[in-house]
Amino acid sequence: MELKFLKRLFSAAAALFMLCLASAVTPAHAADPNLVLDRIRKSGELRVPVMVGEEPGYIRNRDSGEWGGFYMDWAHDIAGLLGVKVVPVETTWGNLAADFQAHKIDIAFGLNPNPQRGLVVDYLNVPLFTDAWAIVTKKGFEKKTWAELNDPSVRLIVQKGGTMQVVADALAPKAQKVVVEERPLGLMEMQAGRGDAMVLAIFDAVQVAKQINGEIILPSPMLRNPATIGVAREEGNEGYENWLTNWVNQQRALGLAQGKLQKAFEDHGIDLSILPPEFSF
Secondary structure (H helix, E strand, O other): OHHHHHHHHHHHHHHHHHHHHHHHHOOOOOOOOOHHHHHHHHHOEEEEEEOOOOOOOOEEOOOOOOEEOHHHHHHHHHHHHHOOEEEEEEOOHHHHHHHHHOOOOOOEEEEOOOOOHHHOEEEOOOOOEEEEEEEEEOOOOOOOEHHHHOOOOOEEEEEOOOHHHHHHHHHOOOOEEEEEOOHHHHHHHHHOOOOOEEEEEHHHHHHHHHHHOOEEEOOEOOOEEEEEEEEEOOOOOHHHHHHHHHHHHHHHHOOHHHHHHHHHHHHOOOOHHHOOOOOOO
């Protein structure tokens, strides 16, 4: 009788232990994967960063104040599918992480994965388009490799907090860095002769080269980098990320992303044939 009682007691204790163990390893509740997507649709707004001097990705109409450009075209496409309107939020590349943390923006385009920013931002695993790191110089600049640029006599212009600053610090640590807040300030430094070259993603380099009648150089070895979409790292964004990934895959597979880039630059009076032949997007 006593043995049976002890067996029952042991079985009850084991069951209680397993129940407690399951409670310890199982979350109290799993976040709804569509929480962020539903929140955006309920708000009726898709808040998108816009930046001065980043044509043709972002173009501000001087008369109306409205924002256009190929990044905004993509934003309107996504907003239309979600049934919401685009709300522009003026910022800079260096402030994007803080904007996501402060819940000021819902999405950002053309991001290059950055480990520091990646602490608060989730990047889609598929790129919207492929970019590469380039420099814009005045004609006649002879340094063509990252090793040659890694020289104390070279003055490299970089945007503060951007991936271009990370690249310059990593590959040309000995070069002097002229750090600016925005691209137009970098142009002023180049035009004033206070910099030898400006480090930019190649599609930005095309625009800058036209403005200063400069030359585009893809320093060797060529560094390709994915230009992707970023969203805030938060609970319930899995469905949003999955939906955006499907959208990007369609844009790439059907040639829509590449076609939009080509048209945007042509409309802006830029012939992409000036791109170095070793680069393709």
